[in-house]
Amino acid sequence: MTTEHQNNQLGLNQATAPEDTRADRSFDTIADHFEKKVYGGLKGEIRLAVLRRDIVEYSAQMSEALGRPLRILDVGAGLAQIAIELATQGHSVVINDISANMLEKAKANAEQIDQALDITWYVCPYQALEETLGKEENDKFDLILSHALLEWLAEPAAVMDFFDQYLTDDGALSLCFYNPASFDYRNLIMGNFNLLDNTDYKADNKKSLTPNHPVAKEEVESWLKAHDYQTVRSSGLRVFHDYAPLKRGGHNDPDAVIRMELRYSQLEPYKWLGRYLHILAKR
Numbered sequence: 001m002t003t004e005h006q007n008n009q010l011g012l013n014q015a016t017a018p019e020d021t022r023a024d025r026s027f028d029t030i031a032d033h034f035e036k037k038v039y040g041g042l043k044g045e046i047r048l049a050v051l052r053r054d055i056v057e058y059s060a061q062m063s064e065a066l067g068r069p070l071r072i073l074d075v076g077a078g079l080a081q082i083a084i085e086l087a088t089q090g091h092s093v094v095i096n097d098i099s100a101n102m103l104e105k106a107k108a109n110a111e112q113i114d115q116a117l118d119i120t121w122y123v124c125p126y127q128a129l130e131e132t133l134g135k136e137e138n139d140k141f142d143l144i145l146s147h148a149l150l151e152w153l154a155e156p157a158a159v160m161d162f163f164d165q166y167l168t169d170d171g172a173l174s175l176c177f178y179n180p181a182s183f184d185y186r187n188l189i190m191g192n193f194n195l196l197d198n199t200d201y202k203a204d205n206k207k208s209l210t211p212n213h214p215v216a217k218e219e220v221e222s223w224l225k226a227h228d229y230q231t232v233r234s235s236g237l238r239v240f241h242d243y244a245p246l247k248r249g250g251h252n253d254p255d256a257v258i259r260m261e262l263r264y265s266q267l268e269p270y271k272w273l274g275r276y277l278h279i280l281a282k283r
């Protein structure tokens with residue numbers, strides 16, 4: 001990635017691009033498109049399989065050690081599949097999104113489950129949660145999920161202060177974010193060199209699900225370090241599936257693809273090529 005292109009990707013050249021005023025991106029107008037495109041097929045199954053593997057067992061261990069169900073918050077939850085799953089395991093879950101349409105879909109999914117679930121829903125920007133959540137020690141969370149939210153925020157680094165405020169001292173943060181290196185690598189494989197040479201490239205964000213302001217892994221790691229987190233585990237989501245133009249051999253067997261994605265999601269150097277990266281961290 002060239003420095004100029006990297007700056008562009010990281011949104012560091014805003015001073016020279018006044019028309020590109022950054023704002024948090026609500027998915028209200030693209031809720032159907034998102035549901036179909038991201039979770040309507042194998043891509044979504046891989047994403048959920050890796051996150052489930054990383055989070056569910058770990059949260060069960062945390063809960064056992066604490067001797068009680070966890071208090072869990074999902075910010076920018078979208079369809080909230082993992083948070084709803086955690087609620088089915090008896091945890092107390094708060095689900096937030098700026099988009100009412102996204103949370104309507106999530107609620108409809110939760111209602112399909114034939115079990116009483118402890119879920120509270122808040123439609124608002126996560127920045128407004130302070131007004132509803134309270135500020136006492138017991139208003140904090142044992143586990144905060146922030147999945148594919150960073151890259152859609154105008155000020156992504158600011159969310160780290162929110163986590164500091166709402167995570168218990170021994171709480172865990174599940175941070176999943178779009179990996180800008182995967183954009184370059186995929187376009188290299190696809191031969192889209194013009195696109196990589198074009199330092200002004202911007203995805204059409206009316207419908208595109210390619211974020212224009214992703215945060216590089218190194219930057220996220222530096223934030224985690226500055227906020228005293230230690231990585232418990234890290235994984236890549238879709239480390240090869242999206243890169244294979246030719247669906248041959250095992251690629252025709254969805255279960256085998258998921259099995260291999262799960263295996264390689266944890267292995268160096270492959271995991272760092274995931275379309276998304278997942279870091280589970282503790283303070």
Ligand SMILES: C[S@@+](CC[C@H](N)C(=O)[O-])C[C@H]1O[C@@H](n2cnc3c(N)ncnc32)[C@H](O)[C@@H]1O
Nearest residue numbers: 024025026027076077078098099125126147148
């Ligand atoms: C790419 S989706 C990810 C949804 C879900 N976490 C997942 O991984 O499938 C990003 C979500 O963040 C929401 N969002 C954007 N800005 C937000 C903000 N300031 N506060 C809360 N949610 C926000 C969008 O509406 C959208 O539903």
